[in-house]
Amino acid sequence: EAGVVQSPRYKIIEKKQPVAFWCNPISGHNTLYWYLQNLGQGPELLIRYENEEAVDDSQLPKDRFSAERLKGVDSTLKIQPAELGDSAVYLCASSFDTSTDTQYFGPGTRLTVL
Amino acid sequence: AQSVTQLDSQVPVFEEAPVELRCNYSSSVSVYLFWYVQYPNQGLQLLLKYLSGSTLVESINGFEAEFNKSQTSFHLRKPSVHISDTAEYFCAVRTSSNYKLTFGKGTLLTVNP
Numbered sequence: 001e002a003g004v005v006q007s008p009r010y011k012i013i014e015k016k017q018p019v020a021f022w023c024n025p026i027s028g029h030n031t032l033y034w035y036l037q038n039l040g041q042g043p044e045l046l047i048r049y050e051n052e053e054a055v056d057d058s059q060l061p062k063d064r065f066s067a068e069r070l071k072g073v074d075s076t077l078k079i080q081p082a083e084l085g086d087s088a089v090y091l092c093a094s095s096f097d098t099s100t101d102t103q104y105f106g107p108g109t110r111l112t113v114l
Numbered sequence: 115a116q117s118v119t120q121l122d123s124q125v126p127v128f129e130e131a132p133v134e135l136r137c138n139y140s141s142s143v144s145v146y147l148f149w150y151v152q153y154p155n156q157g158l159q160l161l162l163k164y165l166s167g168s169t170l171v172e173s174i175n176g177f178e179a180e181f182n183k184s185q186t187s188f189h190l191r192k193p194s195v196h197i198s199d200t201a202e203y204f205c206a207v208r209t210s211s212n213y214k215l216t217f218g219k220g221t222l223l224t225v226n227p
Contacts, residue, residue, distance in 0.1 A: 004157070031213075042118075042204050042217025043158070056214075091157060103215060105150075105157035
């Protein structure tokens, strides 16, 4: 069974440019998470989806970040415009549900903003 | 709100030596506890978890962790490490009523020959 797929794996852009990350969760997983992982830190939740509904986006900086999961399967996270401080690894995770189920992580997208 | 403290940012050990990676948590309600491992350039993989029942949980590759409620700890141990265990290890906590995982800052385990 395929795991969580993310693309691209690496992205280098100049500040003020837009960037988008894509995630395809494990088949059948209804819950999808986007995390931000800064260097030397643990992941921090940005947004959680239950099917196509964003049920918790309280940690998402909405002035420049947006996300969507239109058909309740794959998801896109966008930053526009990117800032130097956005350089980090963006992780996607999925789980069957949010009760006691394990969250499975993708390999992440490493973003470098110059 | 819950929090996690991983007391060591780096732990260097020699191959076949025992290792303990420390994790303490803070929460006012009952918790679920997790250890994830992150190999270089890879995503996080679940190593083991405590949800309920036996306080000692084991992974398939020889790691174990013990939930200690009185000391609010969930330390990770392995009696004999291999070179291939070199990775970053993250402790995480969530409450039984809240889906949100809170991670520690991670411990880099480096196993030297």
